[in-house]
Amino acid sequence: KAGVTQTPRYLIKTRGQQVTLSCSPISGHRSVSWYQQTPGQGLQFLFEYFSETQRNKGNFPGRFSGRQFSNSRSEMNVSTLELGDSALYLCASSPSEGTGSLWTGELFFGEGSRLTVL
Amino acid sequence: KQEVTQIPAALSVPEGENLVLNCSFTDSAIYNLQWFRQDPGKGLTSLLLIQSSQREQTSGRLNASLDKSSGRSTLYIAASQPGDSATYLCAVGSNYQLIWGAGTKLIIKP
Secondary structure (H helix, E strand, C coil): CCCCEEECCEEEECCCCCEEEEEECCCCCCEEEEEEEECCCEEEEEEEEECCEEEEECCCCCCEEEEECCCCCEEEEECCCCHHHCEEEEEEEECCCCCCHHHHCCCEECCCEEEEEC | CCCEEEECCEEEEECCCCEEEEEEECCCCCCEEEEEEECCCCCEEEEEEEECCCCEEEECCEEEEEECCCCEEEEEECCCCHHHCEEEEEEEEECCEEEECCCEEEEEEC
């Protein structure tokens, strides 16, 4: 069974640009969540999608957005990039389907997309 | 506000030793607690998931315990190996969020 796939793995952007990251969950998983990991702030929750609906959202500005497609694949977008957006962006899928699956079910992570903003 | 702390931040031990990593949380009203492993530049691998009603979980050489009343979880690694070198993170499901510790960087010396 294929794991969680994130693309691209590495990318470099300049301030003011926008970026789109993609995540394909494990087959059959309908919950996809996104996280930002930086040396200073550690892991922080961005948002979670289930059946194309955003169920939960972390404390990030509106420049960070996401969506989920009918095949459960998810994308996140960051507009007007800032230097502080440089981070490892991780996607996780979960087999749990309950409303609280984000924090009750087991999470399976992708390798991440490392974004560098110059 | 739930806060999760992991101590120590880094640990270096010789191969073969048994070791304990600690995770503490401030609010005992949790749904579950998960331990993850992260290799440099990689994603996270789930090691053990303990639901709030459970006291411990075991997988191979790993054993994780949960004591909600004291706000603590420990990850016990038996007979450590160089391949166990990684950063270990705990995450607590609480108050409709997933709260992460900063991690313990573990180095096992051959």
